[in-house]
Amino acid sequence: MDFRFTEEQEMMRRMARDFADNEIVPYAQEWDAKDEFPWECVKKMQEVGLMNIGVPAEYGGPGLDHVAQNLVVEEIARGDAGICTTMAASTLLAADPVLIAATDEQKKWWYGRELEGVIGAFCLTEPGAGSDVAGLSTRCQKVGDEYILNGTKQFISNGGVAGQYTVFATLDKKLGHKGICAFMVDRDTPGISVGKKEDKLGIRSSNTTQVIFEDVKVPAKNMLGKEGDGFKIAMKTLDISRACVAAMALGVAQAAFEVSVKYAMERQQFGKPIISFQAIQFMLADMAQLIEAGRLLYLEASCKQDQGLPYTDAASLAKCFCGDVAMKVATDAVQIYGGYGYTKEYPVEKYFRDAKIMQIFEGTAQVQRIVIANDIIRRFSK
Template identity: 65%
Template sequence: MNFLLTEEQETMRQMARKFAEQEIAPVALEYDEKNEFHAELIPKLFETGLLTVGVPEEYGGPGIDTVGQAVVMEELARGCAAVATTVAASCLLAADPVVIAANHEQKQRFFNVLNEGKLAAFCLTEPGAGSDVAALKTTAKLEGDEYVINGSKCFITNGGVADIFTVCASVDRSKGHKGLCFFIVEKDRPGVSVGKKENKLGIRSSSTTDVIFEDVRIPKENLLGKEGDGFKIAMKALDMSRPMVAALAVGVAQAAMEYATNYAKERMAFGKPIAALQGIQFMLADMAMQIEAARLLVHKACWLKDAGLPYSVLSSLSKGFAGDMCMKVTTDAVQVLGGYGYIKEYPVEKYMRDAKIMQIYEGTSQVQRVVIAGNMLK
């Protein structure tokens, strides 16, 4: 076993940390308070190469391996989970169906959009189809050489700011999950529109909206893989994305622990820093143990993927553990700060609000347990 990062991974980690500290952290609270998308950061992220960390080298990207991608996501989330979510949803999650099932021409077309500094979005969730993917109602009917897409997606990260989408729709709803397909859909096609913008508890500066498709015509060439592959593509894409969400959770928890630790060393009570109190020390030690355990799960899941080995269970293990860990650590960070932790002037309350989504998106903590237990009981 080798727990050291490669030279390339360490270089990317340092770049991401520097960007998070200098560009993201100073504006994170302001964007959160305004519930406003962090548009000014997008060109800056693109210039550094951080916006396209998921783009393969043969299609103009940096070609970073999965462990390296997770390291970058952790560092960006340490600055702000919303910014990291924007990046991960674009060049990783939305790109995953393309990586999994697209041909060379489709990959070129899709990644060329990202290489122009634009964003992508993954359109799967619907009002009645979240964890139950097979229940989605969006349809794609073949008419001549075109598919006509109709339906509405909700809770779409980057929905209001993306220029290109990967969309899951059914060509035959009577077939259930066997009728699902994935398509590339450009935002400028007639019939594509952005619906309601969500007013969220956390990750408030990421764009989360409905995306609506009304008689949207796309060429047959925009079908990824073949008809009926959609469910398999979705499951593989979620396997690929879950360690990245886990990495975001680790980054948020790391930021919360660091802030709580520094505060504990400075805050005086009973004539000494509260860090001298064993009750506080135990809370900080528990944070450190849980964060390191989650990070190791993330890196193992990513390493298995890079090695070409089965990693689906580790994907769920890392995501489930890290999401729950992040909620616990950030809540304890608020507790360490006491009354100040509850005040928006201090960042720990934002960390706690941002942490909650880590237990929900890309499969809830309960869904991860279903996957894990199902594998155990086979």
């Protein structure tokens, strides 16, 4: 067991941290306040390769392992969880179905466009199907050498800015999970429109919209896998993404922790810095413990992915724990700031708002606990 990062992993972590400090942190609160998608920053991320961290080397990308990818995710989220969502939703979440199930020709198409700067989006969630993936209603009907898509996707990260989608639809809802199919879809295909943009509590610099499909014709060659493989592809994608979301949550927690320590050292009460009070020291000590434990969990899940070991349970443990850590640390950060923490003048109220989504998307905290509990039952039933 070696806790040292490789030279490449450490180089990527440092590069992401420097980028976050210089290109994200100074502007994050402004993006949040304006509910604004930061196109210029995204273009800079594309130029330095951050928007392509999930592209395999054989298709022109950096070929990073999952540990390196998620170290980058943590550092960018430390700068701003919203722009990190943009990055991760494009190069990781939307592209993971391609990584899992695409042919060589399909990968060349998808990754080639991504390297040119095309943003991706993962279209799974619907108004009536969130945690219940098998309950989705978007239809796909085979007509000749095409599939016709009809339906509405909800809460799609990058929905309004993406140029390519991975879309999940069903041949027949009565078939349940056995009828679900997955497709790569070009945003410029006739019949695709973007619905309302969500006015969100947190991660406000990310773009979250409905995506509507009305008689959208998708070539059969754009199907990932075969008919009925969609549910399996979606589940594998979510398994991979959970360690990524755990890393993102840790980035928010780390940011909240760092500004809390700095504030506690500067803020004077009763004639001395508040960090000298044991009550504040204990809160900071608890933050540090939770962050370090969460980081080890997401790195374990990432390492198991890279080693080809089973990682579903480790990823759920990491996602569930780190989401809770982000919420706990951000809440305590507001408490340390006191009345100032409740104002938008200081960054902790933003971390508080950004943290909440970490317990919701890519599988809620409750769904993760179901996965963890089922693993416990399975192991102790042997």
